[in-house]
Amino acid sequence: MQSLLLKRIWKTNLTLSFLQPLFFFLGMGLGVGSLVNDRPTSAEALGNVSYVAFLGPGLLATTAMLTAAGESLWPVLGGFKWDGTYEAMAATRLTAAQVVRGQFLWLAVRMGIAVGGVAVVLAVHPDTRTWGVLPAVPAALLCGLVFTAWLTAWAASREYDSSFSMVQRMVVTPLFLFGGAFYPVDSLPDWLRPVAWVTPLWHGVELCRGFVLHTLGAADLLLHVSVLVVWLVPGWIVCNRFFARRLYR
Protein backbone atom coordinates (compact mmCIF):
# COMPACT_ATOMS: atom_id res chain seq x y z
CA MET A 1 0.00 0.00 0.00
CA GLN A 2 1.44 3.27 -1.01
CA SER A 3 2.36 5.76 1.59
CA LEU A 4 -0.44 8.18 2.23
CA LEU A 5 1.83 10.97 3.33
CA LEU A 6 1.97 14.05 1.19
CA LYS A 7 5.25 15.78 0.74
CA ARG A 8 5.02 19.39 -0.17
CA ILE A 9 8.06 21.49 -0.74
CA TRP A 10 7.43 24.84 0.74
CA LYS A 11 10.12 27.36 0.20
CA THR A 12 8.55 30.07 2.32
CA ASN A 13 10.53 31.44 5.17
CA LEU A 14 9.74 29.25 8.15
CA THR A 15 12.23 30.69 10.59
CA LEU A 16 10.06 33.69 11.30
CA SER A 17 7.10 31.67 12.53
CA PHE A 18 8.56 31.17 15.97
CA LEU A 19 9.79 34.68 16.49
CA GLN A 20 6.34 35.91 17.46
CA PRO A 21 5.90 33.50 20.37
CA LEU A 22 9.46 34.29 21.39
CA PHE A 23 8.56 37.95 21.66
CA PHE A 24 5.50 37.07 23.70
CA PHE A 25 7.59 35.00 26.01
CA LEU A 26 10.10 37.72 26.51
CA GLY A 27 7.67 40.59 26.62
CA MET A 28 4.96 39.06 28.74
CA GLY A 29 7.00 36.52 30.58
CA LEU A 30 9.82 38.67 31.65
CA GLY A 31 8.09 42.01 31.49
CA VAL A 32 4.78 41.20 33.15
CA GLY A 33 6.46 38.50 35.13
CA SER A 34 8.64 40.91 36.97
CA LEU A 35 5.50 42.73 38.14
CA VAL A 36 3.65 39.58 39.07
CA ASN A 37 6.38 37.78 40.90
CA ASP A 38 6.81 40.58 43.41
CA ARG A 39 3.28 40.24 44.78
CA PRO A 40 2.87 37.87 47.71
CA THR A 41 -0.46 36.40 46.52
CA SER A 42 0.97 35.46 43.15
CA ALA A 43 2.91 32.45 44.24
CA GLU A 44 -0.15 30.61 45.48
CA ALA A 45 -2.29 31.56 42.52
CA LEU A 46 0.34 30.44 40.07
CA GLY A 47 1.10 27.23 41.89
CA ASN A 48 4.31 28.36 43.47
CA VAL A 49 6.21 29.00 40.33
CA SER A 50 7.45 32.14 38.69
CA TYR A 51 5.29 33.81 36.08
CA VAL A 52 7.66 32.75 33.33
CA ALA A 53 7.29 29.13 34.41
CA PHE A 54 3.53 29.58 34.45
CA LEU A 55 3.24 31.35 31.13
CA GLY A 56 5.86 29.55 29.11
CA PRO A 57 4.19 26.15 28.77
CA GLY A 58 0.88 27.86 28.09
CA LEU A 59 2.49 29.58 25.17
CA LEU A 60 3.26 26.20 23.63
CA ALA A 61 -0.45 25.53 23.28
CA THR A 62 -1.40 29.05 22.23
CA THR A 63 1.34 29.08 19.62
CA ALA A 64 -0.06 25.90 18.15
CA MET A 65 -3.53 27.40 18.07
CA LEU A 66 -2.44 30.67 16.50
CA THR A 67 -0.41 28.88 13.86
CA ALA A 68 -3.40 26.71 13.07
CA ALA A 69 -5.61 29.77 12.82
CA GLY A 70 -3.18 31.53 10.53
CA GLU A 71 -2.78 28.60 8.19
CA SER A 72 -6.28 27.15 8.13
CA LEU A 73 -8.51 30.02 7.11
CA TRP A 74 -7.33 32.12 4.20
CA PRO A 75 -4.77 29.60 2.92
CA VAL A 76 -7.36 26.81 2.80
CA LEU A 77 -9.98 28.92 1.04
CA GLY A 78 -7.20 30.07 -1.26
CA GLY A 79 -6.30 26.49 -1.95
CA PHE A 80 -9.83 25.97 -3.23
CA LYS A 81 -10.75 29.23 -4.84
CA TRP A 82 -7.77 31.33 -5.74
CA ASP A 83 -4.83 28.99 -6.32
CA GLY A 84 -6.58 25.78 -7.32
CA THR A 85 -4.04 23.88 -5.24
CA TYR A 86 -6.43 21.23 -3.99
CA GLU A 87 -8.02 20.84 -7.39
CA ALA A 88 -4.59 20.16 -8.86
CA MET A 89 -3.96 17.50 -6.22
CA ALA A 90 -7.35 15.89 -6.68
CA ALA A 91 -6.69 15.47 -10.40
CA THR A 92 -3.86 13.08 -9.53
CA ARG A 93 -4.15 9.65 -7.99
CA LEU A 94 -4.60 11.31 -4.62
CA THR A 95 -8.02 11.00 -3.04
CA ALA A 96 -9.74 13.80 -1.15
CA ALA A 97 -8.95 11.94 2.06
CA GLN A 98 -5.28 11.98 1.20
CA VAL A 99 -5.44 15.68 0.43
CA VAL A 100 -6.91 16.27 3.89
CA ARG A 101 -4.26 14.09 5.47
CA GLY A 102 -1.61 16.05 3.65
CA GLN A 103 -3.11 19.33 4.80
CA PHE A 104 -3.04 18.17 8.43
CA LEU A 105 0.49 16.87 8.09
CA TRP A 106 1.57 20.18 6.63
CA LEU A 107 -0.09 22.03 9.50
CA ALA A 108 1.56 19.70 12.00
CA VAL A 109 4.92 20.58 10.49
CA ARG A 110 4.18 24.30 10.60
CA MET A 111 2.95 24.10 14.17
CA GLY A 112 5.85 21.85 15.04
CA ILE A 113 8.33 24.47 13.95
CA ALA A 114 6.59 27.28 15.81
CA VAL A 115 6.01 25.22 18.94
CA GLY A 116 9.52 23.84 18.66
CA GLY A 117 10.87 27.35 18.67
CA VAL A 118 9.01 28.14 21.88
CA ALA A 119 10.20 24.86 23.35
CA VAL A 120 13.78 25.83 22.63
CA VAL A 121 13.24 29.10 24.49
CA LEU A 122 11.73 27.21 27.41
CA ALA A 123 14.65 24.82 27.43
CA VAL A 124 17.03 27.73 27.66
CA HIS A 125 15.31 29.58 30.50
CA PRO A 126 16.22 28.21 33.94
CA ASP A 127 12.64 28.31 35.25
CA THR A 128 11.43 26.01 32.52
CA ARG A 129 14.45 23.98 31.64
CA THR A 130 13.12 20.47 32.18
CA TRP A 131 12.51 17.22 30.33
CA GLY A 132 8.83 17.93 30.68
CA VAL A 133 9.14 20.25 27.72
CA LEU A 134 9.52 17.25 25.43
CA PRO A 135 6.09 15.64 25.89
CA ALA A 136 4.56 19.12 26.04
CA VAL A 137 5.36 19.62 22.37
CA PRO A 138 3.13 16.82 21.04
CA ALA A 139 0.51 17.87 23.57
CA ALA A 140 0.55 21.34 22.06
CA LEU A 141 0.37 19.83 18.59
CA LEU A 142 -2.65 17.77 19.53
CA CYS A 143 -4.33 20.93 20.75
CA GLY A 144 -3.34 22.70 17.56
CA LEU A 145 -4.73 19.91 15.42
CA VAL A 146 -8.15 20.44 16.95
CA PHE A 147 -8.08 24.02 15.72
CA THR A 148 -6.65 22.88 12.42
CA ALA A 149 -9.58 20.52 11.95
CA TRP A 150 -12.39 22.93 12.75
CA LEU A 151 -10.92 26.00 11.10
CA THR A 152 -10.00 24.05 7.97
CA ALA A 153 -13.52 22.62 7.87
CA TRP A 154 -14.94 26.13 8.24
CA ALA A 155 -12.80 27.51 5.44
CA ALA A 156 -13.56 24.54 3.20
CA SER A 157 -17.26 25.23 3.56
CA ARG A 158 -17.00 28.92 2.62
CA GLU A 159 -17.21 30.66 -0.74
CA TYR A 160 -15.91 33.97 0.59
CA ASP A 161 -13.53 35.01 3.34
CA SER A 162 -15.90 37.54 4.89
CA SER A 163 -16.33 35.53 8.07
CA PHE A 164 -12.67 34.92 8.71
CA SER A 165 -11.81 38.13 10.50
CA MET A 166 -14.79 37.56 12.75
CA VAL A 167 -13.63 34.04 13.54
CA GLN A 168 -10.22 35.43 14.46
CA ARG A 169 -11.71 38.15 16.61
CA MET A 170 -14.58 36.24 18.24
CA VAL A 171 -13.10 32.78 18.64
CA VAL A 172 -9.35 32.70 18.40
CA THR A 173 -8.47 35.88 20.23
CA PRO A 174 -10.86 35.33 23.16
CA LEU A 175 -9.47 31.84 23.60
CA PHE A 176 -5.99 33.22 23.49
CA LEU A 177 -6.86 35.70 26.23
CA PHE A 178 -9.16 33.62 28.40
CA GLY A 179 -7.85 30.13 27.79
CA GLY A 180 -5.64 29.93 30.82
CA ALA A 181 -2.29 30.66 29.27
CA PHE A 182 -1.77 34.06 30.82
CA TYR A 183 -3.44 33.52 34.16
CA PRO A 184 -5.22 30.68 35.92
CA VAL A 185 -8.81 30.25 34.79
CA ASP A 186 -9.78 30.28 38.45
CA SER A 187 -9.26 34.01 38.15
CA LEU A 188 -12.18 34.14 35.76
CA PRO A 189 -15.69 34.85 37.02
CA ASP A 190 -17.65 31.75 38.09
CA TRP A 191 -19.91 31.68 35.08
CA LEU A 192 -17.03 31.86 32.62
CA ARG A 193 -14.90 29.12 34.09
CA PRO A 194 -16.94 26.16 32.77
CA VAL A 195 -16.81 27.70 29.33
CA ALA A 196 -13.03 27.64 29.56
CA TRP A 197 -13.10 24.01 30.66
CA VAL A 198 -14.87 23.02 27.45
CA THR A 199 -12.44 24.73 25.13
CA PRO A 200 -9.68 22.69 23.55
CA LEU A 201 -7.18 25.43 24.27
CA TRP A 202 -7.61 25.20 28.01
CA HIS A 203 -6.99 21.46 27.90
CA GLY A 204 -3.97 22.00 25.71
CA VAL A 205 -2.61 24.61 28.10
CA GLU A 206 -3.23 22.38 31.10
CA LEU A 207 -1.47 19.46 29.42
CA CYS A 208 1.56 21.51 28.46
CA ARG A 209 1.82 23.19 31.80
CA GLY A 210 1.28 19.92 33.59
CA PHE A 211 4.14 18.29 31.70
CA VAL A 212 6.59 21.14 32.15
CA LEU A 213 5.82 21.78 35.83
CA HIS A 214 5.46 18.08 36.62
CA THR A 215 2.02 18.59 38.09
CA LEU A 216 0.18 16.30 35.69
CA GLY A 217 -1.42 13.26 37.22
CA ALA A 218 -2.47 10.22 35.20
CA ALA A 219 -6.16 10.99 35.56
CA ASP A 220 -5.69 14.58 34.43
CA LEU A 221 -3.58 13.44 31.51
CA LEU A 222 -6.31 11.06 30.43
CA LEU A 223 -8.99 13.70 30.84
CA HIS A 224 -7.26 16.40 28.84
CA VAL A 225 -6.17 14.09 26.04
CA SER A 226 -9.66 12.59 25.84
CA VAL A 227 -11.31 15.95 25.56
CA LEU A 228 -8.92 16.96 22.81
CA VAL A 229 -9.55 13.72 20.96
CA VAL A 230 -13.32 14.18 21.34
CA TRP A 231 -12.91 17.61 19.78
CA LEU A 232 -10.58 16.36 17.06
CA VAL A 233 -12.34 13.31 15.69
CA PRO A 234 -15.58 14.97 14.53
CA GLY A 235 -13.54 17.86 13.16
CA TRP A 236 -11.48 15.43 11.14
CA ILE A 237 -14.59 13.70 9.83
CA VAL A 238 -16.24 16.99 8.87
CA CYS A 239 -13.06 18.12 7.10
CA ASN A 240 -13.01 14.97 5.04
CA ARG A 241 -16.63 15.34 4.11
CA PHE A 242 -16.28 18.98 3.08
CA PHE A 243 -13.16 18.38 1.05
CA ALA A 244 -14.69 15.43 -0.77
CA ARG A 245 -17.85 17.39 -1.49
CA ARG A 246 -15.93 20.33 -2.83
CA LEU A 247 -13.39 18.41 -4.85
CA TYR A 248 -15.78 15.93 -6.40
CA ARG A 249 -18.61 18.15 -7.59
Place this chain on the structure above:
Amino acid sequence: MPKSDQPVIVARSLVKRFGDFEAVKGIDVEVRRGESFGFLGPNGAGKSSTMRMIAGVSPVTEGTLRIFGLDPAVDGSAIRDRLGVVPQADNLDGELTLLDNLVVYGRYFDIPRAECRARARELLEFVQLADRANGKVDALSGGMKRRLTIARGLMNRPEMFLLDEPTTGLDPQARHILWDRLYRLKQQGVTLVLTTHYMDEAEQLCDRLVVMDGGRIVAEGSPRDLIARYSTREVLEVRFGAGRNAEHEPRLRGIGDRLEVLADRVLVYADDGESALREVHSRGLNPESSLVRRSSLEDVFLRLTGRSLEE
Protein backbone atom coordinates in the same frame (compact mmCIF):
# COMPACT_ATOMS: atom_id res chain seq x y z
CA MET B 1 -10.77 -8.54 -26.32
CA PRO B 2 -7.04 -7.99 -25.78
CA LYS B 3 -6.23 -5.08 -23.54
CA SER B 4 -4.82 -2.93 -26.28
CA ASP B 5 -8.06 -3.18 -28.28
CA GLN B 6 -10.32 -2.16 -25.45
CA PRO B 7 -11.59 1.37 -25.80
CA VAL B 8 -10.06 3.62 -23.18
CA ILE B 9 -13.30 5.51 -22.65
CA VAL B 10 -16.78 4.01 -22.89
CA ALA B 11 -19.74 6.19 -21.96
CA ARG B 12 -23.36 5.10 -22.30
CA SER B 13 -26.31 7.40 -21.68
CA LEU B 14 -24.04 9.53 -19.52
CA VAL B 15 -25.88 12.19 -17.57
CA LYS B 16 -24.56 14.92 -15.26
CA ARG B 17 -26.90 16.96 -13.19
CA PHE B 18 -26.08 19.81 -10.80
CA GLY B 19 -29.22 20.14 -8.71
CA ASP B 20 -31.91 21.01 -11.23
CA PHE B 21 -29.55 21.80 -14.04
CA GLU B 22 -28.70 19.06 -16.49
CA ALA B 23 -25.32 19.80 -17.99
CA VAL B 24 -24.91 16.50 -19.83
CA LYS B 25 -28.11 14.97 -21.11
CA GLY B 26 -27.30 11.41 -21.96
CA ILE B 27 -24.34 10.96 -24.27
CA ASP B 28 -22.67 7.91 -25.76
CA VAL B 29 -18.96 8.11 -26.43
CA GLU B 30 -16.21 5.67 -27.24
CA VAL B 31 -12.57 6.63 -27.46
CA ARG B 32 -9.99 4.17 -28.72
CA ARG B 33 -6.45 3.83 -27.49
CA GLY B 34 -3.97 5.99 -29.33
CA GLU B 35 -6.50 8.18 -31.06
CA SER B 36 -6.84 11.89 -30.73
CA PHE B 37 -10.40 12.67 -29.77
CA GLY B 38 -12.21 15.96 -29.41
CA PHE B 39 -15.33 17.38 -27.84
CA LEU B 40 -16.22 20.39 -29.94
CA GLY B 41 -18.90 22.79 -28.88
CA PRO B 42 -19.64 26.31 -27.64
CA ASN B 43 -19.36 27.40 -24.03
CA GLY B 44 -21.99 25.74 -21.92
CA ALA B 45 -22.30 22.68 -24.15
CA GLY B 46 -21.35 20.32 -21.35
CA LYS B 47 -17.83 19.59 -22.54
CA SER B 48 -16.06 20.44 -19.30
CA SER B 49 -18.62 18.57 -17.24
CA THR B 50 -18.02 15.53 -19.42
CA MET B 51 -14.26 15.92 -19.11
CA ARG B 52 -14.44 16.11 -15.34
CA MET B 53 -16.40 12.88 -15.24
CA ILE B 54 -13.83 11.23 -17.51
CA ALA B 55 -11.05 12.58 -15.32
CA GLY B 56 -12.63 10.85 -12.34
CA VAL B 57 -13.25 14.00 -10.29
CA SER B 58 -16.95 14.44 -10.89
CA PRO B 59 -19.42 11.72 -9.96
CA VAL B 60 -21.64 10.40 -12.75
CA THR B 61 -25.30 11.22 -12.16
CA GLU B 62 -26.74 8.56 -14.48
CA GLY B 63 -25.51 6.15 -17.09
CA THR B 64 -22.28 4.22 -17.25
CA LEU B 65 -18.73 5.38 -17.68
CA ARG B 66 -15.66 3.18 -17.92
CA ILE B 67 -12.14 4.49 -18.20
CA PHE B 68 -9.53 1.84 -19.00
CA GLY B 69 -12.33 -0.58 -18.27
CA LEU B 70 -12.61 0.72 -14.71
CA ASP B 71 -15.52 2.42 -12.98
CA PRO B 72 -14.49 5.88 -11.72
CA ALA B 73 -16.89 5.58 -8.79
CA VAL B 74 -14.92 2.60 -7.53
CA ASP B 75 -11.42 2.98 -8.96
CA GLY B 76 -11.09 6.74 -9.25
CA SER B 77 -7.59 6.81 -7.83
CA ALA B 78 -6.33 4.01 -10.07
CA ILE B 79 -7.79 5.73 -13.13
CA ARG B 80 -6.34 9.14 -12.26
CA ASP B 81 -2.98 7.47 -11.75
CA ARG B 82 -2.93 6.71 -15.47
CA LEU B 83 -4.31 10.02 -16.66
CA GLY B 84 -2.65 13.30 -17.42
CA VAL B 85 -4.75 16.40 -16.96
CA VAL B 86 -4.50 19.96 -18.25
CA PRO B 87 -7.36 21.91 -16.68
CA GLN B 88 -9.04 24.91 -18.21
CA ALA B 89 -7.72 27.33 -15.61
CA ASP B 90 -4.06 27.04 -14.72
CA ASN B 91 -3.56 26.05 -11.11
CA LEU B 92 0.19 26.24 -10.92
CA ASP B 93 1.93 27.12 -7.69
CA GLY B 94 3.06 30.71 -7.96
CA GLU B 95 5.47 30.40 -5.05
CA LEU B 96 7.49 27.56 -6.51
CA THR B 97 9.89 27.49 -9.42
CA LEU B 98 8.94 25.78 -12.69
CA LEU B 99 11.00 22.76 -11.81
CA ASP B 100 9.55 22.48 -8.33
CA ASN B 101 6.01 22.69 -9.66
CA LEU B 102 6.71 19.61 -11.71
CA VAL B 103 8.60 17.75 -9.01
CA VAL B 104 5.91 18.30 -6.38
CA TYR B 105 3.25 17.10 -8.79
CA GLY B 106 5.27 14.03 -9.60
CA ARG B 107 5.58 13.31 -5.88
CA TYR B 108 1.79 13.15 -5.62
CA PHE B 109 2.07 10.01 -7.72
CA ASP B 110 4.63 8.59 -5.33
CA ILE B 111 7.35 8.77 -7.96
CA PRO B 112 10.75 8.80 -6.24
CA ARG B 113 12.20 12.24 -5.89
CA ALA B 114 15.27 11.69 -8.03
CA GLU B 115 13.15 10.33 -10.84
CA CYS B 116 10.83 13.31 -10.48
CA ARG B 117 13.70 15.72 -10.96
CA ALA B 118 15.01 13.89 -14.00
CA ARG B 119 11.58 13.62 -15.53
CA ALA B 120 10.84 17.27 -14.79
CA ARG B 121 13.95 18.41 -16.62
CA GLU B 122 13.11 16.18 -19.55
CA LEU B 123 9.58 17.59 -19.74
CA LEU B 124 10.73 21.18 -19.46
CA GLU B 125 12.87 20.47 -22.51
CA PHE B 126 9.87 19.00 -24.28
CA VAL B 127 7.79 22.11 -23.72
CA GLN B 128 10.73 24.38 -24.46
CA LEU B 129 10.95 25.97 -21.03
CA ALA B 130 14.20 24.38 -19.87
CA ASP B 131 16.01 27.72 -19.69
CA ARG B 132 13.50 28.92 -17.12
CA ALA B 133 13.61 25.84 -14.91
CA ASN B 134 14.57 27.72 -11.77
CA GLY B 135 12.57 30.81 -12.51
CA LYS B 136 9.30 31.98 -11.04
CA VAL B 137 6.01 30.86 -12.46
CA ASP B 138 4.59 34.36 -12.10
CA ALA B 139 7.02 35.66 -14.70
CA LEU B 140 5.62 33.39 -17.40
CA SER B 141 3.27 34.46 -20.16
CA GLY B 142 -0.08 32.74 -20.59
CA GLY B 143 1.23 30.48 -23.31
CA MET B 144 4.24 29.49 -21.24
CA LYS B 145 2.08 28.72 -18.22
CA ARG B 146 -0.05 26.49 -20.37
CA ARG B 147 3.03 24.70 -21.65
CA LEU B 148 4.20 24.24 -18.09
CA THR B 149 0.81 22.80 -17.19
CA ILE B 150 1.15 20.38 -20.08
CA ALA B 151 4.58 19.36 -18.81
CA ARG B 152 3.12 18.88 -15.36
CA GLY B 153 0.32 16.73 -16.71
CA LEU B 154 2.88 14.41 -18.24
CA MET B 155 4.89 13.78 -15.07
CA ASN B 156 3.22 10.46 -14.40
CA ARG B 157 3.69 9.22 -18.00
CA PRO B 158 -0.06 9.04 -18.58
CA GLU B 159 -1.70 6.66 -21.00
CA MET B 160 -4.36 9.23 -21.74
CA PHE B 161 -3.99 12.98 -21.74
CA LEU B 162 -7.03 15.15 -21.06
CA LEU B 163 -6.99 18.81 -22.04
CA ASP B 164 -9.85 21.16 -21.32
CA GLU B 165 -9.81 24.10 -23.73
CA PRO B 166 -6.02 24.04 -24.02
CA THR B 167 -5.54 27.17 -26.13
CA THR B 168 -8.31 29.42 -24.89
CA GLY B 169 -6.94 32.84 -24.17
CA LEU B 170 -3.65 32.31 -25.98
CA ASP B 171 -2.26 34.32 -28.86
CA PRO B 172 -1.87 32.62 -32.25
CA GLN B 173 1.81 31.94 -31.89
CA ALA B 174 1.36 30.32 -28.50
CA ARG B 175 -1.45 28.22 -29.90
CA HIS B 176 0.72 26.91 -32.70
CA ILE B 177 3.55 26.01 -30.35
CA LEU B 178 1.08 24.14 -28.18
CA TRP B 179 -0.46 22.29 -31.10
CA ASP B 180 2.98 21.27 -32.23
CA ARG B 181 3.81 19.82 -28.80
CA LEU B 182 0.50 17.99 -28.65
CA TYR B 183 1.02 16.62 -32.12
CA ARG B 184 4.34 15.20 -31.00
CA LEU B 185 2.66 13.57 -28.05
CA LYS B 186 0.13 12.04 -30.38
CA GLN B 187 2.97 10.63 -32.44
CA GLN B 188 4.34 9.01 -29.31
CA GLY B 189 1.11 7.07 -28.98
CA VAL B 190 -0.53 8.92 -26.10
CA THR B 191 -4.31 8.95 -26.35
CA LEU B 192 -5.40 12.59 -26.47
CA VAL B 193 -8.81 13.83 -25.43
CA LEU B 194 -9.53 17.49 -25.62
CA THR B 195 -12.41 19.90 -25.45
CA THR B 196 -12.45 23.03 -27.52
CA HIS B 197 -14.69 25.61 -29.07
CA TYR B 198 -12.13 26.41 -31.78
CA MET B 199 -12.82 24.65 -35.02
CA ASP B 200 -9.28 25.06 -36.25
CA GLU B 201 -7.99 23.35 -33.15
CA ALA B 202 -10.40 20.48 -33.61
CA GLU B 203 -9.46 20.13 -37.25
CA GLN B 204 -5.73 20.26 -36.55
CA LEU B 205 -5.54 17.93 -33.60
CA CYS B 206 -8.42 15.49 -33.69
CA ASP B 207 -8.71 12.20 -35.52
CA ARG B 208 -12.30 11.99 -34.44
CA LEU B 209 -14.63 14.24 -32.59
CA VAL B 210 -18.12 14.73 -31.30
CA VAL B 211 -19.98 17.97 -31.65
CA MET B 212 -21.75 18.89 -28.44
CA ASP B 213 -24.48 21.41 -27.93
CA GLY B 214 -26.72 21.92 -24.95
CA GLY B 215 -25.54 18.79 -23.21
CA ARG B 216 -26.11 16.48 -26.16
CA ILE B 217 -24.00 15.08 -28.96
CA VAL B 218 -25.31 16.33 -32.29
CA ALA B 219 -22.74 14.72 -34.59
CA GLU B 220 -19.78 12.40 -34.52
CA GLY B 221 -16.97 11.53 -36.88
CA SER B 222 -13.64 12.65 -38.22
CA PRO B 223 -13.36 16.34 -39.16
CA ARG B 224 -13.30 15.42 -42.82
CA ASP B 225 -16.33 13.12 -42.53
CA LEU B 226 -18.32 15.75 -40.71
CA ILE B 227 -17.54 18.40 -43.24
CA ALA B 228 -18.39 16.07 -46.11
CA ARG B 229 -21.63 15.06 -44.45
CA TYR B 230 -22.89 18.39 -43.24
CA SER B 231 -21.32 20.88 -45.52
CA THR B 232 -20.03 21.40 -49.02
CA ARG B 233 -16.41 21.46 -50.05
CA GLU B 234 -16.16 25.21 -50.19
CA VAL B 235 -17.96 28.24 -48.86
CA LEU B 236 -18.37 31.62 -50.47
CA GLU B 237 -18.78 34.44 -47.98
CA VAL B 238 -20.33 37.62 -49.35
CA ARG B 239 -20.90 40.82 -47.44
CA PHE B 240 -23.33 43.48 -48.55
CA GLY B 241 -22.82 45.91 -45.72
CA ALA B 242 -24.24 46.15 -42.26
CA GLY B 243 -27.96 45.32 -42.08
CA ARG B 244 -28.23 44.66 -45.78
CA ASN B 245 -27.27 41.03 -46.02
CA ALA B 246 -30.66 39.46 -45.42
CA GLU B 247 -32.34 41.42 -48.19
CA HIS B 248 -30.01 39.91 -50.76
CA GLU B 249 -30.92 36.38 -49.91
CA PRO B 250 -33.72 35.94 -52.46
CA ARG B 251 -31.46 37.11 -55.23
CA LEU B 252 -28.82 34.59 -54.25
CA ARG B 253 -31.13 31.63 -54.20
CA GLY B 254 -30.10 28.82 -56.45
CA ILE B 255 -26.42 29.48 -56.25
CA GLY B 256 -24.58 26.55 -54.72
CA ASP B 257 -26.28 23.94 -52.53
CA ARG B 258 -27.40 26.03 -49.62
CA LEU B 259 -27.47 29.52 -48.23
CA GLU B 260 -26.99 30.66 -44.69
CA VAL B 261 -27.77 34.22 -43.79
CA LEU B 262 -25.83 35.65 -40.88
CA ALA B 263 -25.91 39.10 -39.37
CA ASP B 264 -22.78 40.30 -41.11
CA ARG B 265 -22.64 38.13 -44.25
CA VAL B 266 -24.27 35.50 -46.36
CA LEU B 267 -22.70 32.11 -46.69
CA VAL B 268 -23.09 30.34 -50.00
CA TYR B 269 -22.29 26.65 -49.71
CA ALA B 270 -21.03 25.25 -52.96
CA ASP B 271 -18.52 22.69 -54.08
CA ASP B 272 -16.82 25.34 -56.19
CA GLY B 273 -16.69 28.69 -54.50
CA GLU B 274 -15.12 30.59 -57.38
CA SER B 275 -17.83 29.62 -59.83
CA ALA B 276 -20.45 30.54 -57.23
CA LEU B 277 -18.83 33.95 -57.02
CA ARG B 278 -18.95 34.32 -60.78
CA GLU B 279 -22.65 33.46 -60.67
CA VAL B 280 -23.18 36.11 -58.01
CA HIS B 281 -21.58 38.74 -60.22
CA SER B 282 -23.46 37.53 -63.27
CA ARG B 283 -26.69 38.19 -61.44
CA GLY B 284 -25.68 41.80 -61.17
CA LEU B 285 -24.87 41.65 -57.49
CA ASN B 286 -21.87 43.50 -56.18
CA PRO B 287 -20.99 42.52 -52.64
CA GLU B 288 -18.77 44.83 -50.61
CA SER B 289 -16.39 41.97 -50.05
CA SER B 290 -16.21 38.30 -50.84
CA LEU B 291 -14.16 35.40 -49.69
CA VAL B 292 -13.89 31.85 -50.93
CA ARG B 293 -12.70 29.36 -48.38
CA ARG B 294 -12.89 25.68 -47.60
CA SER B 295 -15.63 24.40 -45.33
CA SER B 296 -14.77 24.08 -41.69
CA LEU B 297 -16.25 22.55 -38.58
CA GLU B 298 -17.73 25.95 -37.86
CA ASP B 299 -19.94 25.38 -40.89
CA VAL B 300 -20.83 21.92 -39.61
CA PHE B 301 -21.85 23.38 -36.28
CA LEU B 302 -23.84 26.12 -37.95
CA ARG B 303 -25.66 23.56 -40.05
CA LEU B 304 -26.46 21.35 -37.08
CA THR B 305 -27.50 23.97 -34.59
CA GLY B 306 -28.12 27.18 -36.49
CA ARG B 307 -25.65 28.92 -34.27
CA SER B 308 -22.01 29.83 -34.35
CA LEU B 309 -19.42 28.01 -32.26
CA GLU B 310 -18.12 31.24 -30.77
CA GLU B 311 -20.93 33.09 -29.05
